[in-house]
Amino acid sequence: MADEQKSGLDAVDEGPLGSDTTEAPEQTSTGDPSEHPSVAALLERFASEVQRHQLTAGDQWVVWINPERSHEILSWLKDDLDQAYDMMSDVTGVDYGGGRPVEVVYQMFSTAHSRALRLRCPLPLDAMEIDSVVDLWKSADWLEREVFDLFGVTFKGHPDLRRILMPDDYAEGHPLRKDFPLRGRFSRAEQTRRALAQDVERFYLAENLEAGDPQEVEATEVGTVADSGAGTLPAPAEAGEDD
Amino acid sequence: MATKTVEFNVGQGREMGLGGAGAASPIAPFDIPEPEVGTEQMLINIGPQHPATHGVLRLVCELDGETVTSVTPHIGYLHSSFEKLGEYRTWNQIVPLTDRMDYLAPLIYNCAYVMSVEKLMGIEVTERCKVVRVILMELDRIFGHLLWLGTTAIDVGAFTPFLYSFQQREKIYSLHEALTGARITTSATRVGGMMADLPEGWLEQLLEFLDNFPKTLAEVHHLLTGNQIHIGRTQGVGTISAAEAINYGFTGPNLRAAGVPYDVRKDRPYYDYETYDFDVPVGEHGDCYDRYLCRMEEMEQSVSIIRQAMARLPDGPINVDDPNVSLPSKTDAMSDMESMIHHFKLITDGIPAPEGDCYMAIEASKGELGMYVVAEEGGTKPVRWRVRPPSFVNLSVIPKLAEGHLLSDLIMINASLDIVLGEIDR
Numbered sequence: 001m002a003d004e005q006k007s008g009l010d011a012v013d014e015g016p017l018g019s020d021t022t023e024a025p026e027q028t029s030t031g032d033p034s035e036h037p038s039v040a041a042l043l044e045r046f047a048s049e050v051q052r053h054q055l056t057a058g059d060q061w062v063v064w065i066n067p068e069r070s071h072e073i074l075s076w077l078k079d080d081l082d083q084a085y086d087m088m089s090d091v092t093g094v095d096y097g098g099g100r101p102v103e104v105v106y107q108m109f110s111t112a113h114s115r116a117l118r119l120r121c122p123l124p125l126d127a128m129e130i131d132s133v134v135d136l137w138k139s140a141d142w143l144e145r146e147v148f149d150l151f152g153v154t155f156k157g158h159p160d161l162r163r164i165l166m167p168d169d170y171a172e173g174h175p176l177r178k179d180f181p182l183r184g185r186f187s188r189a190e191q192t193r194r195a196l197a198q199d200v201e202r203f204y205l206a207e208n209l210e211a212g213d214p215q216e217v218e219a220t221e222v223g224t225v226a227d228s229g230a231g232t233l234p235a236p237a238e239a240g241e242d243d
Numbered sequence: 244m245a246t247k248t249v250e251f252n253v254g255q256g257r258e259m260g261l262g263g264a265g266a267a268s269p270i271a272p273f274d275i276p277e278p279e280v281g282t283e284q285m286l287i288n289i290g291p292q293h294p295a296t297h298g299v300l301r302l303v304c305e306l307d308g309e310t311v312t313s314v315t316p317h318i319g320y321l322h323s324s325f326e327k328l329g330e331y332r333t334w335n336q337i338v339p340l341t342d343r344m345d346y347l348a349p350l351i352y353n354c355a356y357v358m359s360v361e362k363l364m365g366i367e368v369t370e371r372c373k374v375v376r377v378i379l380m381e382l383d384r385i386f387g388h389l390l391w392l393g394t395t396a397i398d399v400g401a402f403t404p405f406l407y408s409f410q411q412r413e414k415i416y417s418l419h420e421a422l423t424g425a426r427i428t429t430s431a432t433r434v435g436g437m438m439a440d441l442p443e444g445w446l447e448q449l450l451e452f453l454d455n456f457p458k459t460l461a462e463v464h465h466l467l468t469g470n471q472i473h474i475g476r477t478q479g480v481g482t483i484s485a486a487e488a489i490n491y492g493f494t495g496p497n498l499r500a501a502g503v504p505y506d507v508r509k510d511r512p513y514y515d516y517e518t519y520d521f522d523v524p525v526g527e528h529g530d531c532y533d534r535y536l537c538r539m540e541e542m543e544q545s546v547s548i549i550r551q552a553m554a555r556l557p558d559g560p561i562n563v564d565d566p567n568v569s570l571p572s573k574t575d576a577m578s579d580m581e582s583m584i585h586h587f588k589l590i591t592d593g594i595p596a597p598e599g600d601c602y603m604a605i606e607a608s609k610g611e612l613g614m615y616v617v618a619e620e621g622g623t624k625p626v627r628w629r630v631r632p633p634s635f636v637n638l639s640v641i642p643k644l645a646e647g648h649l650l651s652d653l654i655m656i657n658a659s660l661d662i663v664l665g666e667i668d669r
């Protein structure tokens with residue numbers, strides 16, 4: 001895949017190629033949906049919202065659905081007694097690159113029926129928003145935060161949508177997107193400069209940790225630390241309130 | 244100024260509080276002004292460098308007195324973007340990344356990853372390979388549980404089980420080393436088989452471990468299971484109901500301790516697990532003690548599964564007989580032209596995958612480990628490689644579990660979840 005003229009780290013930097021096509025593959029369907037009760041039921045009940053479905057890797061069913069009504073469909077899948085997908089195993093994203101939509105992938109499992117299903121919601125790059133499902137499955141909380149962090153998908157209605165793996169003030173974007181270079185957007189020099197410019201102590205100031213009224217914090221000690229270094233530094237991270 | 248009634252030593256023996264001459268005199272409640280200090284919520288930062296967090300985990304706790312009112316975990320200190328790195332590597336080159344995630348049970352991750360890729364590509368591994376992988380995965384389940392056992396016991400003040408369990412872990416380290424040459428970073432699997440077959444004498448070494456290990460386990464049982472201090476620290480601490488445990492995404496022993504008999508080995512069997520005779524221990528109360536009991540029992544079941552697997556271990560090749568998947572032997576590659584070409588193509592290009600995606604869930608020592616791979620037609624590298632990390636989701640429950648408990652219980656709850664930060668941060 002990599003250009004043979006290049007060697008070593010140059011080839012590594014080139015990385016995965018974006019998809020050749022800007023469009024997703026044709027809206028085809030494979031497999032017989034009657035084999036999987038949930039796929040058949042989805043096709044019957046939400047026929048206009050199911051974009052396509054596929055049988056992949058031997059026995060796994062994937063259904064592509066309209067992201068605008070994802071919450072309604074997922075909520076039905078959870079609550080309908082014939083589906084009863086009570087376990088949201090995983091929420092993740094897939095970026096094919098080349099301008100193709102970023103897809104949010106839900107892996108669900110029903111303990112009652114011992115059945116697994118995968119839903120995929122393609123989000124066009126200019127509308128990276130989808131309804132959060134934290135109100136249905138609490139397990140989606142951190143999983144959606146991770147997709148937000150690494151792909152830049154906004155989950156509407158998420159109670160606490162913050163970065164989770166990358167630092168709160170990470171300025172280089174969303175690392176798992178295909179247009180994000182392996183070594184980051186900033187040059188090594190810029191990364192080093194930013195790392196050295198950080199005041200580590202500001203993450204531990206009481207005013208950043210404090211959840212309640214900041215006036216309750218005793219002023220003396222905080223004042224001295226803040227005064228000593230605050231002049232040249234950027235404002236403390238906004239996310240401090242949530243801490 | 245706010246006042247409140249304070250009764251000293253109520254509920255405790257009077258003598259304990261006062262002692263001496265004061266012991267005989269009754270203690271009357273009296274009004275004192277509420278002190279200025281200590282009435283406000285207090286913030287405690289634990290970690291990221293703290294032995295009780297079992298890794299680089301930072302917990303910001305809000306305390307009312309000694310009671311935890313809220314916990315906010317901060318993770319990401321070990322983030323290495325393995326999933327991004329995976330997109331730059333061919334299928335087989337990803338294997339070394341997997342064992343660096345859960346370095347407490349690396350072979351399970353090695354196996355889970357290649358199982359997912361094989362399923363995507365439609366490769367059926369040989370019978371011998373299946374049984375060997377079952378042995379390795381169960382061995383590492385014991386390996387992972389042993390570390391949890393030792394460190395958790397230390398967190399409640401019991402030092403001896405730590406020494407016992409690490410003695411046994413050392414034996415498994417030796418088994419790792421004999422098989423793969425490495426103690427932690429095993430990288431033992433390849434798409435379509437293993438890096439190498441079991442070395443000579445390995446099964447005897449394993450058998451020796453299996454003979455001795457249950458004795459150690461019984462000793463630890465003796466030390467902890469009926470121990471008053473241990474019971475006092477774990478029973479009724481960090482409880483969760485079955486329905487909540489499912490909703491919050493608990494898997495593995497944590498979920499089973501809450502009374503849900505969900506085990507991927509039973510519910511979505513792979514590698515003929517349905518033909519092995521083993522029990523899935525299920526708890527009742529969903530507290531730290533039940534999690535402890537579940538893991539203890541699981542280790543015994545794993546010993547039994549390994550013995551069954553050893554009994555049925557067939558002879559034959561360990562790698563699939565497909566020149567487009569498995570490397571030829573070195574002798575062939577050096578003497579046979581066709582083998583050399585295959586060798587060259589496999590190393591330079593890699594294995595082409597079909598268009599599609601595959602989510603393979605297996606029962607790791609921490610819970611449901613899902614490996615999700617997405618490939619494009621003919622792709623020798625994944626478009627997306629996603630690890631569904633069991634302890635990432637398990638850890639996200641900690642704010643709920645710890646709320647209302649004492650700060651010292653938070654340490655116990657955190658320990659009982661059996662997290663590994665390498666996999667949470669990836």
